[in-house]
Amino acid sequence: MPRSQKARRLREAEVKLAIGDWLTNLGLQVFDERQNRDRPKWGVFEIRKMGRKIGRGKRPDLVVRGNLIGAQTLKQGAWVPVELKPGYKHHDILNGFDAILDCFSDYLWGAEYWVENKPIEIAAFVFATLFSQQGFLFEQEGKFDPRGIVRGPWDAYPMTFTISRLLWRQRDNLVKRFQILSGIPKVETKLRGKLHAGRPILEIGVLIQNPIAEQEVRLMLSERPYHWRFEPE
Numbered sequence: 001m002p003r004s005q006k007a008r009r010l011r012e013a014e015v016k017l018a019i020g021d022w023l024t025n026l027g028l029q030v031f032d033e034r035q036n037r038d039r040p041k042w043g044v045f046e047i048r049k050m051g052r053k054i055g056r057g058k059r060p061d062l063v064v065r066g067n068l069i070g071a072q073t074l075k076q077g078a079w080v081p082v083e084l085k086p087g088y089k090h091h092d093i094l095n096g097f098d099a100i101l102d103c104f105s106d107y108l109w110g111a112e113y114w115v116e117n118k119p120i121e122i123a124a125f126v127f128a129t130l131f132s133q134q135g136f137l138f139e140q141e142g143k144f145d146p147r148g149i150v151r152g153p154w155d156a157y158p159m160t161f162t163i164s165r166l167l168w169r170q171r172d173n174l175v176k177r178f179q180i181l182s183g184i185p186k187v188e189t190k191l192r193g194k195l196h197a198g199r200p201i202l203e204i205g206v207l208i209q210n211p212i213a214e215q216e217v218r219l220m221l222s223e224r225p226y227h228w229r230f231e232p233e
Contacts, residue, residue, distance in 0.1 A: 015086050015130045016061050022133050026217060027232030029065040031115060045120075048112045060084075060103050060125070063113065064207075068123060068219065070228040077233055078123035079113065080219070082207055087129025088139050096137075097163060100127040101170055104204050108178045124203040124221050127167070135211030136160045147212065155212050156220070164206050168222035171204040 010018065017038060020030045024042075031043035045063040046053055060081035068075035081103060085096035103111075104125045113120050129137045136142065136157035150161040205221035207230070217230040 009088055010086060010130060015084050018130060019084055019128060020062060023064055031063040033059050043115060046114045048114055049110050067231045067233050068228045069231060071225040075123055079120045080123055081125050083127050085129050087131045087137055093138055096127045100125050105174055122202055126205050126207040126219055128207040132208045135209045137163060164220040167204050171222050175201050
């Protein structure tokens with residue numbers, strides 16, 4: 001999608017198709033929350049809590065599978081839930097920020113992800129928008145050049161970099177609160193939930209194309225080395 005091209009704004013369902021097609025064309029496996037009539041080759045994931053399927057509520061738009069590669073680390077066959085928003089307006093970014101944190105929190109409280117009637121191990125929760133294909137989250141970031149804006153282990157657009165860092169910080173805050181609550185006797189009864197203190201604490205971040213290397217999907221995650229390549233298995 002050329003940055004100079006002015007096109008009709010897509011609805012969220014259309015954004016899901018666009019991002020799913022982009023990732024599929026790059027060789028990653030895509031799973032929808034229900035059978036997608038427009039994309040019958042996509043798989044289907046479901047969420048269960050306390051043994052029951054969750055039909056609505058805190059659900060990401062897609063789950064994507066591929067290899068996560070960072071520095072000298074390879075995570076093969078990683079499952080990554082993706083929350084999607086259009087990315088045209090600031091409230092798209094804010095709503096997506098809140099939604100992916102909700103998914104992360106729900107996991108802490110016992111949500112399990114299943115594919116083909118088998119539980120899967122999630123590696124990270126990420127936020128993406130239609131403009132992730134161009135290397136950023138917010139449409140207006142397209143007027144900038146990432147080179148020289150935010151330097152570090154990667155070149156990044158300003159809002160995308162900030163949202164990533166804020167997600168990491170909020171993730172740490174949620175984990176601290178969860179760990180405090182998990183030490184309170186019978187807290188799961190008082191809060192009408194079920195704590196899963198024994199499960200691994202997952203990572204969180206954003207999914208974008210590498211701003212300076214097309215055809216490379218990048219996850220900016222809260223785990224070192226912080227920038228990960230997401231590639232087909």
